[in-house]
Amino acid sequence: MEQTAGPLPTDDVSHVVYLGEEAAPLFPLAEHCELPSISADVLKSILTEEQGYPAQSVVIVDSRHHFEYEGGHIKGAVNLRDPSAIEEFYSRNINVGKQIAIVFHCEFSSSRAPKLFKHMRNLDRLAHMETYPELAFPNMFLLKGGYKAFFELYSELCVPREYVKMSDPKFVDHLRVSSSSLKRSWNQRSKDFTDSHCGDRDEPLIDVSNVHQKEKVNTTCKCPISLRFNQQVL
Numbered sequence: 001m002e003q004t005a006g007p008l009p010t011d012d013v014s015h016v017v018y019l020g021e022e023a024a025p026l027f028p029l030a031e032h033c034e035l036p037s038i039s040a041d042v043l044k045s046i047l048t049e050e051q052g053y054p055a056q057s058v059v060i061v062d063s064r065h066h067f068e069y070e071g072g073h074i075k076g077a078v079n080l081r082d083p084s085a086i087e088e089f090y091s092r093n094i095n096v097g098k099q100i101a102i103v104f105h106c107e108f109s110s111s112r113a114p115k116l117f118k119h120m121r122n123l124d125r126l127a128h129m130e131t132y133p134e135l136a137f138p139n140m141f142l143l144k145g146g147y148k149a150f151f152e153l154y155s156e157l158c159v160p161r162e163y164v165k166m167s168d169p170k171f172v173d174h175l176r177v178s179s180s181s182l183k184r185s186w187n188q189r190s191k192d193f194t195d196s197h198c199g200d201r202d203e204p205l206i207d208v209s210n211v212h213q214k215e216k217v218n219t220t221c222k223c224p225i226s227l228r229f230n231q232q233v234l
Helices: 040-048 064-069 083-099 111-128 146-157 170-196
Strands: 058-062 099-107 141-145
Touching: 040 099, 040 146, 083 111, 083 170, 099 111, 099 146, 111 141, 141 146
Parallel strands: 058 099, 099 141
Antiparallel strands: none
16 A cells, blocks of 8 residues: 655545554653653654654544644645534544554643543544444544644744644634634534433433543543434434
């Protein structure tokens, strides 16, 4: 299979070079992080194919607003910023999930990226409730410090070589529109969850946070999750 330089430019992983059976653990993890995280140094090593890291098997998910992404992003990153985009990515690529690694980030990797990470992990946990601890996408990471930390060290690996902050006053109108759309999308997930599970008040809600207490990584999203893929309820 022909390899392409850098991580995947879109959410289509049909041309990815898959990880082998003995790939895990893939990367050294950053310390003192709630979710599995890698440093900017490790991501740089992935992008430049140092130390044999599988750059061709890594998908970088930039969860910032579109104006931030267009203003400057890590080479090859795909801009997925709302739950519907993550659900589409999950459903399209579930058959190859074990053979790729995903690195999520936002501006600081403190809110938006962790939220999408947890949403995708919750989707995965719910899809495998009967086969725990199986996951379709076991290799998921956050970029510690987000785009800001990476850009400060390796701006030469960003295109364009710029950093647009979410709070940039030049984009206040874009931020208002994008934030409103994002809020509606998360609110819809909350409604889907309520409609799917609150019809009978005598039945308890599914709470994946307490299904397996031994799991080290907290996979519970603070927002109620969606159980819908392509208009079908799982």
